[in-house]
Amino acid sequence: MTTTIPKFKLASRVSQEEDTIITVKGQHIGGPHTTVIAGPCAIENEYQMLSTARAVKTSGATILRGGAYKPRTSPYSFQGLEEEGLELLKKAGELVDLPTVSEVISTETFDIVEKYVDILQIGARNMQNFPLLKRAGKSNKPILLKRGMSATIEELLMAAEYIMSEGNMQIILCERGIRTFETYTRNTLDLSAVLAIRELSHLPIIVDPSHATGRHEMIRPLAKAAIITGAHGLMVEVHYQPEIALCDGPQSLKPEAFELLMRDIEHLRDFNTQMLNIKSK
Amino acid sequence: MTTTIPKFKLASRVSQEEDTIITVKGQHIGGPHTTVIAGPCAIENEYQMLSTARAVKTSGATILRGGAYKPRTSPYSFQGLEEEGLELLKKAGELVDLPTVSEVISTETFDIVEKYVDILQIGARNMQNFPLLKRAGKSNKPILLKRGMSATIEELLMAAEYIMSEGNMQIILCERGIRTFETYTRNTLDLSAVLAIRELSHLPIIVDPSHATGRHEMIRPLAKAAIITGAHGLMVEVHYQPEIALCDGPQSLKPEAFELLMRDIEHLRDFNTQMLNIKSK
């Protein structure tokens, strides 16, 4: 089926046929690789960050996440530890030897986040914060760009184009659910977007089932679904004690649940490899 | 997580803990079984129906579908062969020894559809056609009930409740995509609905990736995603020559593509079994 989306160039499969593969501290993202980004929604303190880091590393996560600047709907909610949080994330990343990712929410604090982390995340609410995208385009670090909650697939790729048009080609896209009329889940996970993006673009596309559903019990099955659909990886919120989390507790996995998810993903990778072998015979 | 949906009773997991399993002509639907319903969107002629039936049977489909009464957006589109179509479907089902399903769009034509087919489908546009639901509740044949394109999960279960409250407990639910702002796909497939329904209800829930996406190239990956998420089966449109189909050509699979999809599903069933064995050790 021919596509009728001509407005992005650098992000388009037309301009680059082979998959983009991004390498950060020995971890490869895109192409045949399966990335698993895990960690707490918000960095709360040293014990929480380090113990979660150890747990997710042990289970097989490939990138460590943790929020230091938190975009919260209410000004009265916990806004993040800011630089102090970034220091804890960096320390945790070094301890468990994993690259780190954290969200950047303004051009003003871009430099400081850039200094501490290996990958910079631009969140759903900032997907069309164009000055932030342009600043990201001047960074030499990879950008994890999340789909806005009412952004079309085309708009997501146009947002990537903003970054690329400034020179930064290392972009990881992330489907995290879109806003619909259904209220049972926080958002509606759109797995067809994974397929559309793989068709239209060479950029890696991962899936965040935590924000997509807002329900911890749905994360594991939808993580498997994302991988089998063709996502290049996952982003999952893990907290050692979700009941006391300062942010997004209901959608965070305990380390034991994350371990089970990782076993599933591992088997699924073997399964996919077997399937490829069967097909190539 | 506790649910706050108290309005349905008979359809609720609270009223019946174990999964409902429906048996039609030796085929089991629900529980551990994986149902694959396949066939053309619309029955067009004997050659098309019989050749498609043979192809999907050979590939492993468990139920044969074919539309005789077609709900079409335009009055000037092909409206279906009606009773003549039902006769062809029945003949095809007997030929390949598969139970059949076809859509019923009114109480007036309910008897005739009921006479010819093994399972009666109520389509998305009729999910809240309450007289039709009540009539279905008086049938002794299973009902395949599709989610309306803007129906909440709760409303789908309430529609099932309508049927059940009249006495028919054999209901198969079907997620087929919901209407959102995204226009790249025809609808947006909501796989979290599969999880929600498995939690809230004992009824089997299958997935229709054909209508959900409107794009044939997305059907195979999303079919796998549906199965790994926990769907009890699939409904897929298959046409021996989609380019000349009178209905839904762009979202129909050719028999060869359906064969590949069935091989995937088979391996995935083995995979799930292996996973269960690993877990139970």
Next chain:
Amino acid sequence: MTTTIPKFKLASRVSQEEDTIITVKGQHIGGPHTTVIAGPCAIENEYQMLSTARAVKTSGATILRGGAYKPRTSPYSFQGLEEEGLELLKKAGELVDLPTVSEVISTETFDIVEKYVDILQIGARNMQNFPLLKRAGKSNKPILLKRGMSATIEELLMAAEYIMSEGNMQIILCERGIRTFETYTRNTLDLSAVLAIRELSHLPIIVDPSHATGRHEMIRPLAKAAIITGAHGLMVEVHYQPEIALCDGPQSLKPEAFELLMRDIEHLRDFNTQMLNIKSK
């Protein structure tokens, strides 16, 4: 601006330039006329029906409504008085000398509703109940066709085309809110649909602010907004005691509130006439 919607013919402004005007028992609908349909959501008993009829007539309503066959989300909700209700509606209509409208929800009960009322309503849930539309097309009474809750403007006009293609050209369209992510209101009233339909079609288009919002306090201002936007009329739920209504109490107006609304509409009609006079000078 040229339109790119070519699929409906009889409903299109292209096939008929001048506005359709429908006349029922001396009341004109469409063109320069402002229709106000009022009455209870559900007919409950003689006292309720007759007292509400008297009240809305006194305030200036031009058509009397009352539901006898109620499409309810739950099978356990009040389903309407059926034929007994239609008799009460007919009696009330004769008492206050107003034409009547009531919803028809199936082909099977079409004849009986057609016998008692002057205008037959097809509700939002049945906008794509095609056998019902075809039956309506064979009626010689006007049809009030409500927009489905996730129907596009084009789909609404295609539904009208179904009726018209069977021979009945007397159709009144009704915008009643569409389903969106916003939960503060029951639906989201789409007044731009009024403008789109006036451009694309010659059929009258009225607005139902009761179902659009689900909130009685919003009905009066949105009724005025609908009229000034160009709607050919309104449909409003009125109940002499909304607190005890068997259906849709929260969105029903008391007779006193309806009286105020009618005064507003009357002044607005004068205002529009003055505006036209000013413009024509």
Next chain:
Amino acid sequence: MTTTIPKFKLASRVSQEEDTIITVKGQHIGGPHTTVIAGPCAIENEYQMLSTARAVKTSGATILRGGAYKPRTSPYSFQGLEEEGLELLKKAGELVDLPTVSEVISTETFDIVEKYVDILQIGARNMQNFPLLKRAGKSNKPILLKRGMSATIEELLMAAEYIMSEGNMQIILCERGIRTFETYTRNTLDLSAVLAIRELSHLPIIVDPSHATGRHEMIRPLAKAAIITGAHGLMVEVHYQPEIALCDGPQSLKPEAFELLMRDIEHLRDFNTQMLNIKSK
């Protein structure tokens, strides 16, 4: 009807019963006043800005708008004249003696926009750009805050709360259409939001029919609808020659069409005053 939105405080009607009225260079916004903000989507050159300014002033606009920093979906679209544009806007504002408003899209360029204009606009894409909201909270100039395209009413009020919690109480809210499945219009104008916000908050709420519909022919009727619904004003795109506009031509009014709109609004104000007099008798 009691509201169940307890999360905002300063923006709430509970904390301040009377309407907030903002005064800028002699123009009052909120309460009984009707504000009309008009001007081009993007400032293109001196001739365009000054001629448009003169035209909208003559017709009765109370505030002059013009975009200098443009948030565009594509990086290859015209991005605005930036400071040069602000200078032209300031000059135009002085020439016609009207306060000015322009969009600010980052904290980094906040100071410069603040220096030139009287009111700073935060656009739909930045409604949850929290650092920008916090910076706006430290400004001593009024903020025009537009609803995000998939923001709930509650989220809009929470965004206002962000600004207010930093000390700036001068906020004008703006409904500009929400994203829905309907594609006939660019967005779907939600006039019930005007009513909800007037009930929940003391802040002024205006309506932007240009962005809501994306169709110039719908602006005038929906502008009237907004005023009669209770909006405190309008924001309208006006361009002396929409066919050659660098931005949003299809939704821009010519000066002559804007003049007609202003006459309507004027008569409507008289009408509302008459209505109040009638009611108070």
